[in-house]
Amino acid sequence: MLQSIMNFFGKTKPSKEVAKDRLKLVLIHDRANVSPQFLEMIKSEIIKVITNYIEIDESELEIQLTRTQSEDGQGIVPALIANIPIKNVKTKTK
Amino acid sequence: MGEVIVITSGKGGVGKTTTTANVGVGLAMRNKKVALVDADIGLRNLDLVLGLENRIVFDLVDVVEGRCKLRNALVKDKRFDGLYLLPAAQTRDKTAVKPEQMIKLCNDLRKEFDFVLIDCPAGIEQGFNNAVVAADRAIVVTTPEVSAVRDADRVIGLLEAKELRNPRLLINRIRNDMVRRGEMMSIEDVKDILAVDIIGIVPDDEKIVISTNRGEPVITDGKSLAGQAYNNIARRILGEDVPLLDLEGHDEGFMLKLKKFLGIKN
Ligand SMILES: Nc1ncnc2c1ncn2[C@@H]1O[C@H](COP(=O)(O)OP(=O)(O)OP(=O)(O)O)[C@@H](O)[C@H]1O
Ligand SMILES: [Mg+2]
Numbered sequence: 001m002l003q004s005i006m007n008f009f010g011k012t013k014p015s016k017e018v019a020k021d022r023l024k025l026v027l028i029h030d031r032a033n034v035s036p037q038f039l040e041m042i043k044s045e046i047i048k049v050i051t052n053y054i055e056i057d058e059s060e061l062e063i064q065l066t067r068t069q070s071e072d073g074q075g076i077v078p079a080l081i082a083n084i085p086i087k088n089v090k091t092k093t094k
Numbered sequence: 095m096g097e098v099i100v101i102t103s104g105k106g107g108v109g110k111t112t113t114t115a116n117v118g119v120g121l122a123m124r125n126k127k128v129a130l131v132d133a134d135i136g137l138r139n140l141d142l143v144l145g146l147e148n149r150i151v152f153d154l155v156d157v158v159e160g161r162c163k164l165r166n167a168l169v170k171d172k173r174f175d176g177l178y179l180l181p182a183a184q185t186r187d188k189t190a191v192k193p194e195q196m197i198k199l200c201n202d203l204r205k206e207f208d209f210v211l212i213d214c215p216a217g218i219e220q221g222f223n224n225a226v227v228a229a230d231r232a233i234v235v236t237t238p239e240v241s242a243v244r245d246a247d248r249v250i251g252l253l254e255a256k257e258l259r260n261p262r263l264l265i266n267r268i269r270n271d272m273v274r275r276g277e278m279m280s281i282e283d284v285k286d287i288l289a290v291d292i293i294g295i296v297p298d299d300e301k302i303v304i305s306t307n308r309g310e311p312v313i314t315d316g317k318s319l320a321g322q323a324y325n326n327i328a329r330r331i332l333g334e335d336v337p338l339l340d341l342e343g344h345d346e347g348f349m350l351k352l353k354k355f356l357g358i359k360n
Contacts (some may be wrong), residue, residue: 015277016277016283017276022240026244027247027287
């Protein structure tokens, strides 16, 4: 009861929920065999494409495999999330 | 023709040997002829859990290297009709056996026994490969902890790659008091994450330690919760439809609290 009241106020999350969240994420990596090299490869390809149009801060670019609520709200799905800080939008004339 | 079932896990120490011993006894108590094969070469333990350590003459490596007949290496358990142990070699390592030799051995055992249970070593290297190579079915043992579940997932993937589809999951060492507090993953949680069917659940039970001390598998104590759990698993292997054991109200934590509350000392 005390536990659930604390949960209600967002103080602590029961450790089994933390365990589940961590496991689900690590298993996506394990199952997909996603190596850091693989993510690096995606990263450099993305940089190549985007820099054609936008000036970005390459050193701050972050890409990671994570989980997110699915569109239909039916559950958690794996997602590739990229955080790409923009420095300037290139105005392409021509 | 008998069926070969491997008991495996990935992570060490989660209860493969305990499971093999108890399920083996459970099947033998149901009038099946059962051979238990200790594939953990170099780390022989199944003999101890079964209380047969003083009866070993030859071992698995002696058999595959032709130093003795299979029949002579099998240790007959005098307490349970139809139960035999093929012990692991203690002074060799996992490379002492080749997969082809394991296949031949299992095919020979299949002719004589209804069930051949293989106690797999921890890990995913050669010892694992040898243990699974001849299996028709697999039971993957895990505990409700992150590292064990992760390793179980890896092993399930490897088994599928070896055409051992639909492995069954055994969740061991469940502490219902902790599950109730939300501090341990529940049966459902683990099942959802691994997405495989469950062959059984076994509570964390000090009776297992006590029975292992004595070399008398806990399944012979039909009143113990762990004993009931293993009996249920043996029945499910035989195709019976048995509901999962209800752990509610049985856990040590609750009983201890109740005893304290009532002022009972034990
Ligand atoms: N349900 C349980 N409750 C309490 N103790 C248990 C339970 N299951 C297993 N144990 C204990 O955990 C320890 C490890 O069990 P066991 O030897 O069966 O694991 P294993 O998977 O075969 O290990 P290894 O990977 O080293 O071969 C033993 O001391 C055993 O008594
Ligand atoms: Mg073992």
